[in-house]
Amino acid sequence: xxxxxxxxxxxxxxxxxxxxxxxxxxxxxxxxxxxxxxxxxxxxxxxxxxxxxxxxxxxxxxxxxxxxxxxxxxxxxxxxxxxxxxxxxxxxxxxxxxxxxxxxxxxxxxxxxxxxxxxxxxxxxxxxxxxxxxxxxxxxxxxxxxxxxxxxxxxxxxxxxxxxxxxxxxxxxxxxxxxxxxxxxxxxxxxxxxxxxxxxxxxxxxxxxxxxxxxxxxxxxxx
Amino acid sequence: xxxxxxxxxxxxxxxxxxxxxxxxxxxxxxxxxxxxxxxxxxxxxxxxxxxxxxxxxxxxxxxxxxxxxxxxxxxxxxxxxxxxxxxxxxxxxxxxxxxxxxxxxxxxxxxxxxxxxxxxxxxxxxxxxxxxxxxxxxxxxxxxxxxxxxxxxxxxxxxxxxxxxxxxxxxxxxxxxxxxxxxxxxxxxxxxxxxxxxxxxxxxxxxxxxxxxxxxxxxxxxxxxxxxxxxxxxxxxxxxxxxxxxxxxxxxxxxxxxxxxxxxxxxxxxxxxxxxxxxxxxxxxxxxxxxxxxxxxxxxxxxxxxxxxxxxxxxxxxxxxxxxxxxxxxxxxxxxxxxxxxxxxxxxxxxxxxxxxxxxxxxxxxxxxxxxxxxxxxxxxxxxxxxxxxxxxxxxxxxxxxxxxxxxxxxxxxxxxxxxxxxxxxxxxxxxxxxxxxxxxxxxxxxxxxxxxxxxxxxx
Numbered sequence: 001x002x003x004x005x006x007x008x009x010x011x012x013x014x015x016x017x018x019x020x021x022x023x024x025x026x027x028x029x030x031x032x033x034x035x036x037x038x039x040x041x042x043x044x045x046x047x048x049x050x051x052x053x054x055x056x057x058x059x060x061x062x063x064x065x066x067x068x069x070x071x072x073x074x075x076x077x078x079x080x081x082x083x084x085x086x087x088x089x090x091x092x093x094x095x096x097x098x099x100x101x102x103x104x105x106x107x108x109x110x111x112x113x114x115x116x117x118x119x120x121x122x123x124x125x126x127x128x129x130x131x132x133x134x135x136x137x138x139x140x141x142x143x144x145x146x147x148x149x150x151x152x153x154x155x156x157x158x159x160x161x162x163x164x165x166x167x168x169x170x171x172x173x174x175x176x177x178x179x180x181x182x183x184x185x186x187x188x189x190x191x192x193x194x195x196x197x198x199x200x201x202x203x204x205x206x207x208x209x210x211x212x213x214x215x216x217x218x219x220x221x222x223x
Numbered sequence: 224x225x226x227x228x229x230x231x232x233x234x235x236x237x238x239x240x241x242x243x244x245x246x247x248x249x250x251x252x253x254x255x256x257x258x259x260x261x262x263x264x265x266x267x268x269x270x271x272x273x274x275x276x277x278x279x280x281x282x283x284x285x286x287x288x289x290x291x292x293x294x295x296x297x298x299x300x301x302x303x304x305x306x307x308x309x310x311x312x313x314x315x316x317x318x319x320x321x322x323x324x325x326x327x328x329x330x331x332x333x334x335x336x337x338x339x340x341x342x343x344x345x346x347x348x349x350x351x352x353x354x355x356x357x358x359x360x361x362x363x364x365x366x367x368x369x370x371x372x373x374x375x376x377x378x379x380x381x382x383x384x385x386x387x388x389x390x391x392x393x394x395x396x397x398x399x400x401x402x403x404x405x406x407x408x409x410x411x412x413x414x415x416x417x418x419x420x421x422x423x424x425x426x427x428x429x430x431x432x433x434x435x436x437x438x439x440x441x442x443x444x445x446x447x448x449x450x451x452x453x454x455x456x457x458x459x460x461x462x463x464x465x466x467x468x469x470x471x472x473x474x475x476x477x478x479x480x481x482x483x484x485x486x487x488x489x490x491x492x493x494x495x496x497x498x499x500x501x502x503x504x505x506x507x508x509x510x511x512x513x514x515x516x517x518x519x520x521x522x523x524x525x526x527x528x529x530x531x532x533x534x535x536x537x538x539x540x541x542x543x544x545x546x547x548x549x550x551x552x553x554x555x556x557x558x559x560x561x562x563x564x565x566x567x568x569x570x571x572x573x574x575x576x577x578x579x580x581x582x583x584x585x586x587x588x589x590x591x592x593x594x595x596x597x598x599x600x601x602x603x604x605x606x607x608x609x610x611x612x613x614x615x616x617x618x619x620x621x622x623x624x625x626x627x628x629x630x631x632x633x634x635x636x637x638x639x640x641x642x643x644x645x646x647x648x649x650x651x652x653x654x655x656x657x658x659x660x661x662x663x664x665x666x667x668x669x670x671x672x673x674x675x676x677x678x679x680x681x682x683x
Binding site for chain 2: 048057060061062063064065081082083084085086087089090091093094095097098099100101102103131132133134135202205206207
C-alpha cells in the first residue's frame with residue numbers, strides 16, 4: 001500500500017511568482033484555478049508509478065496471463081512468461097508500463113553499466129535482469145516484501161509495522177512516500193488512506209488502485 | 224438449369240459466348256505465357272516483399288525498438304496494418320458466402336478472385352500479431368497447448384486471444400470454401416492440359432473430380448453448408464478485432480459502437496480492394512465479358528451502403544464524445560481535439576477519403592465508370608488505413624494523463640514492413656492469376672443461358 005503526499009515534493013515557486021506578476025494568479029479563487037488549470041498554470045510534482053490496481057485493466061488483456069494479481073494485492077509481472085504484445089501498456093490509464101525495446105545489457109549501443117562484470121556489480125542481485133521484448137513495471141519491490149515475509153515466517157511472527165519499505169519510500173527525504181499494510185488499521189498508511197485529503201488517481205475509470213495520493217493544499221494568501 | 228431472367232435485366236456475361244468459349248477464356252492465363260507486364264509487376268512486388276522480409280528479420284533480430292513506438296504508443300503501424308488487412312478480407316467472404324445464400328448471380332464472375340484476395344489478405348494480417356510481439360519465438364504460448372511449464376495456460380479474458388481463434392478460424396474456413404469451389408475448375412484445366420507435368424499437378428489439385436451428377440450434388444450441398452458457416456464469420460471476425468479496442472478503458476477505444484461499425488468498415492474497405500484488383504485484372508486477363516460494368520456498379524452500391532454506415536458511426540462517435548461532456552473525449556480520434564491537433568492531417572484524411580469522396584458514387588455516371596471506380600477504390604483503401612491509424616495512434620497519443628501525451632513517428636522499418644506485406648500480397652495474387660482459374664467458370668456456365676447477353680437477345 002502506497003501513500004503519496006504531493007505537497008511534500010519540492011517544487012519551484014518561480015511559476016507562482018511569475019503568475020503573480022502577470023496577474024493570472026492572485027484572484028484567490030481556488031476552485032476556479034482547479035477547474036481551469038490552463039488559466040492558472042502551476043507546477044506540482046506528482047510521481048506516478050504503477051498504481052497496483054485491484055481491478056487492473058492490464059491483467060485482463062494479456063493473452064498469456066503474464067501479469068496477474070499477487071497475494072498482497074500487488075499487480076505482478078512474470079517477465080519470463082511475457083511474449084511482448086504490449087497490450088497491457090496500451091490499456092493502462094496511467095501509462096506506467098515500460099517495454100524492453102532492445103537488449104539493454106551486454107550491448108555496446110547502450111551504456112547502462114551492464115556491459116561488463118564490474119558495471120554489473122551495481123545491479124541489485126535480488127532482481128533479475130529482464131530480456132529484450134518483455135514488459136516491465138514497478139513491482140513495489142516485491143523482492144523486499146518477500147524477504148521480509150519469509151524472515152517473519154521463519155521466526156514465527158507477524159510482519160511488524162514499518163519493518164520494510166519500498167526503495168522509493170526509503171529514498172525520499174521528506175517522507176512523501178509511505179508504504180505499509182492497509183489491512184492493519186493501526187498502520188500509518190491506513191490512517192492516511194482514511195484522511196479527507198486522500199484521493200485515488202483517475203478513480204472514475206474504476207481501476208480501484210492500491211496507491212493513494214493526498215490532495216495538495218496551497219495557501220494562496222501567503223504564497 | 225437455366226432459370227428465366229427478364230431480358231430487361233443487364234446481362235452478366237457479355238458477347239456471344241458458348242460454354243467452350245468460357246473454358247477457353249478462363250484457361251487462357253493458365254495455359255498461355257506471361258507477358259512482360261506481368262513479369263514487371265511481379266518483379267516489383269517481389270522486391271517489395273523481400274524488402275519487407277529484410278525489415279522483419281531486422282526487427283526480430285534487434286528488437287521492437289527499431290519501430291517508431293514508445294512507452295505510450297505501444298501499437299501503431301503494426302496493428303493498423305493488421306486490422307486493415309483483416310478488413311480487406313471481409314469482402315471475399317461476403318461475396319462468396321452471403322451473396323450465395325441470397326442467390327445473387329452476379330457474385331459468380333468475381334467470387335473466385337475476391338476469395339483469393341481474402342485469403343492472401345488474411346495471410347498478411349496474420350503476420351502482424353506475430354511480429355509485433357517482443358518475443359515472437361515464444362508466440363506459440365498464445366495457443367492453449369498442453370505444456371510442461373507448470374500450470375501455465377492462456378488467458379481467456381484477453382481479446383488478443385479471441386483474435387487468435389477468430390483469425391485462424393476465418394483463414395481455415397475461407398481456405399476450405401475457396402478450395403471446394405475450385406475443384407471443378409481445376410478439373411477443367413486438368414482435362415485440357417497437354418503437358419504431362421501440368422496434367423499431373425492439376426490432377427492432384429482437383430482431387431479426382433469426375434463431374435458425375437453425384438459429384439455435383441455433393442458440391443452444391445457442401446458449398447451451401449460452407450456458405451452457412453462462413454456467413455457468421457463475416458460478422459464475427461471484425462467484431463472480435465474491434466473488441467481489442469472496445470473492451471479497453473482508453474478514451475476513444477472504449478466504445479460500444481465498435482463491433483457493427485468495424486464490420487461495416489471491413490466490408491467497405493474489402494469491396495474497395497476487390498475493385499482495385501478486378502478493374503485491373505479484367506483488362507490484363509481479358510475478362511471483360513465476365514467482369515462487367517454491372518459487377519463494378521453493384522460493388523460500388525455496396526461501398527455506398529457500408530460507407531454510409533461508417534459515416535453514421537463517425538458522426539455518432541463525434542457527437543456522443545462531445546455530448547458526454549468528458550474532457551477526455553475532447554481528444555479522441557473523432558473530436559475537435561483530433562481535428563485541430565498535431566494529427567489533423569490523419570483526421571482529415573479519414574473524413575475526406577471515407578466520408579466525402581465516396582458520396583460521388585451516388586451518381587450513376589460515376590459509379591459505372593471504370594476509371595472513377597478504380598481511383599475511388601484507391602482513395603477508400605487509403606481512408607480505411609487512416610481509420611485504423613487514427614483509432615490506434617491518435618487515441619493512444621492522448622490518454623487520461625496529459626503528462627503522457629506524445630507523438631508517434633514511423634521509422635523506415637515500419638514503412639518497410641507495410642510495403643513488404645503489400646508486395647507479398649501481390650506476389651501471391653499474381654501467382655494465383657497465372658495458375659488458378661480466376662473466374663468460377665463452372666458457376667458462370669450455369670447462368671450463361673439465363674444471364675448471357677447473346678441468349679437474352681435470342682429470347683426476344
